[in-house]
Amino acid sequence: MNLLIKFVAEGVSLDRIRNTYTSGRVVSPLLLLFICATALLSTTHADSFTEATTAYENGDYEEAAKQFEAIALENETAAVRHNLALSYFQLGQPAEATWQIERALKIDPLKTEYHFKLGALRQQIGLFETTPEWYIIGAQLLRTQTWIFISCASIWLLLAACILPKISGKTPNLGIKATRIITVLALALSLPALWLNHSLDQKGIIVSNAPTDLHAAPASAAPASGVARPGERARILDHHNEFYQIETEGLATGWVSKDEFRTLAL
Secondary structure, three states: OEEEEEHHHHOOHHHHHHHHHHHHHHHHHHHHHHHHHHHHHHHHHHHHHHHHHHHHHOOOOOHHHHHHHHHHHHOHHHHHHHHHHHHHHHHOOHHHHHHHHHHHHHHHHOOHHHHHHHHHHHHHOOOOOOOOHHHHHHHOOOOHHHHHHHHHHHHHHHHHHHHHHHHHOOOOOOOHHHHHHHHHHHHHHHHHHHHHHHHHHHEEOOOOOOOEEEEOOOOOOOOEEEEEEEHHHHHHEEEOOOEEEEOOOOOEEEEEEEOOOOEOOO
């Protein structure tokens, strides 16, 4: 009512008053609907996670894996991937479990528990336990798209901080100098991190639970060129149709079906 009196006092038209109150009646229910939908979705995810966890605790690992997979499709988190790793390990699929825990670490690289479990799992399937370097973990703290944004923003700010003082003919002040230093530091961090993330996105895991033949050409009938071990990491060199050309951590090179090799890129 106070708003209506204010409008009338200021000579605002009745049409504007009607539009203001009408939009208010429309926006409020929409906002309320959005809040309710968000809360309902969160509750649904929590209930699904609880049901999947209960299935795992009851020893129904196949049902647990099925439910966790469904959750991951809608809301992928490190915890979901970690629980999938546990489920697949119990189902006798250590290679798939390895991919799941590696994926969990891509999402949350600081989780010490996941690093420990990955090392134990790799040792159990006959692979070397490896600890990532600190700079690799640091690069994974942000997604590739975020590092790209930081790099681009830093470049433009640095250019502006260098060019604008010359155009204006003024001596750079403290703010301009600070901007130059900050943007240079940001570039020094973001560019290597961007390169590292890109390199990590080109890696994947052999998800077959049996030794996998690598082929000399992208065809199943092509001669074998090496063997990849279950759960082994590999770097993608090329791809063609349904095949990847990879180099494993054991330095075996060849083509492998996409059904037997899965990338870790987010």
